[in-house]
Amino acid sequence: MELEATFVCAYCFQVNTIMVDSTGGVDQEYVEDCQVCCRPNQLRITIDEELETVDVSTEAP
Ligand SMILES: [Zn+2]
Numbered sequence: 001m002e003l004e005a006t007f008v009c010a011y012c013f014q015v016n017t018i019m020v021d022s023t024g025g026v027d028q029e030y031v032e033d034c035q036v037c038c039r040p041n042q043l044r045i046t047i048d049e050e051l052e053t054v055d056v057s058t059e060a061p
Helices: none
Strands: 002-008 015-021 027-033 040-048 053-059
Touching: 002 040, 002 053, 015 027, 015 040, 015 053
Parallel strands: none
Antiparallel strands: 002 015, 027 040, 040 053
8 A cells, every 4th residue: 555645855844745655564764865855865654554644754864
């Protein structure tokens, strides 16, 4: 299942929309490049499978 989520870039503070694949697990960490400034954001993803919501926290790697 793919869920839509947003994160705020740690560098330029623009909102990015991403698709999170829940088959990767309910807790995921990966680097996603900002769609605006192309700088890498370290994302920590927490999926609630019952509510089908995604919590994303961002830090600069
Ligand atoms: Zn950015």
